[in-house]
Amino acid sequence: MIISLLAKRKYRSYFDENVRLRGFPRFVIRGEFNAGSNVIINSGQRYNPIGGDTRCSIIVEKGAALRIGDNTGISNCTIFCAHSITIGNNILIGGGVKIYDTDFHSIQFENRMASYRGSLDNDIRTAAVTILDGAFIGAHSIILKGVIIGKNSVVGAGSIVTKNIPDNQIWAGNPAKYIKSI
Numbered sequence: 001m002i003i004s005l006l007a008k009r010k011y012r013s014y015f016d017e018n019v020r021l022r023g024f025p026r027f028v029i030r031g032e033f034n035a036g037s038n039v040i041i042n043s044g045q046r047y048n049p050i051g052g053d054t055r056c057s058i059i060v061e062k063g064a065a066l067r068i069g070d071n072t073g074i075s076n077c078t079i080f081c082a083h084s085i086t087i088g089n090n091i092l093i094g095g096g097v098k099i100y101d102t103d104f105h106s107i108q109f110e111n112r113m114a115s116y117r118g119s120l121d122n123d124i125r126t127a128a129v130t131i132l133d134g135a136f137i138g139a140h141s142i143i144l145k146g147v148i149i150g151k152n153s154v155v156g157a158g159s160i161v162t163k164n165i166p167d168n169q170i171w172a173g174n175p176a177k178y179i180k181s182i
Contacts, residue, residue, distance in 0.1 A: 022047045025056035031081065033060045036070035036089070043076060054078075054096060064101075069133070080104075083126035083145075091131055094139035094157065101145045102126040132167070141176075152182060 019035050023043035027033075035041075043056035057078045060066045066081040068074070069089035076095045079085060082102035087093070106112045106123035114120060127146030131137070135149045138157035143149070148164045155161055156172025156179070165171045170179040 023055060025058065028057075028059040030062040031060040031064035031066070033058070033066045035068040036072070038071045039068055040073045042074065042095075045076075047075065082124075084128040086128070086130045088131055088133040088135070088151075090134050091136070093131075093137045094141070096140040097137050097143070098141075099129060099131075099143040101129045103145065138172075154182070 018037045019039045019041070021041050021043070023046065025041050025043035041056055041058075054076045056074060056076055058066070058081075059079070060081045064081045064083055064085075066079065066085045066087075068087045069091065071089055072087055072091045072093070074093045075097075077093055077097045077099065079099045080102065085099060085101050093099075103125045107125075108123055111123040114122075125145065129143055129145060129147050131143070131149045132151040132153075134152040135154070137143065137149070137155045138159065140157055141155050141159045141161065143155075143161045147161050149155065149161065150165050150167035150169065152168050153165045154170045155165065155176060156170065158174070159172045159176040160174045161171070161176045163175075165176070168182045170182060171177060172179050
């Protein structure tokens with residue numbers, strides 16, 4: 001097991017002492033980032049082959065806040081936080097999952113193209129993402145802005161979650177739809 005000691009030293013103020021980094025995750029922290037106790041972040045095929053050859057990438061923009069609770073496992077994921085992402089306790093996030101709290105670009109053509117003309121795209125929408133305690137996010141799923149995933153809920157592999165999922169339910173598909181209660 002390779003532990004990214006360089007990353008742990010550089011970002012030690014963000015991690016509880018029991019956080020385990022396996023492989024070489026990428027961190028770009030410009031805002032607030034906190035990870036609780038017994039968090040495992042896997043990065044690379046050796047640590048979770050389901051995520052493919054991707055590595056874990058966690059980006060927190062200026063003014064944004066990413067909070068990861070206790071006993072949470074994250075494998076080869078991309079988490080991009082421009083506003084607020086809260087990941088509760090006892091959560092498993094499968095290989096290749098993407099979690100975004102932003103659209104990245106405006107939906108208006110003129111605003112979207114502004115960045116190519118040297119101006120700012122200032123019409124970018126963001127909304128908090130919250131994943132409540134005990135949830136499981138299946139491999140290669142995408143969680144989009146404004147979503148709340150309920151306690152103990154399951155998101156099936158390869159799903160795209162565009163709306164809230166209540167507690168104790170299984171959802172899957174593109175877009176994710178209700179499958180059954182747990």
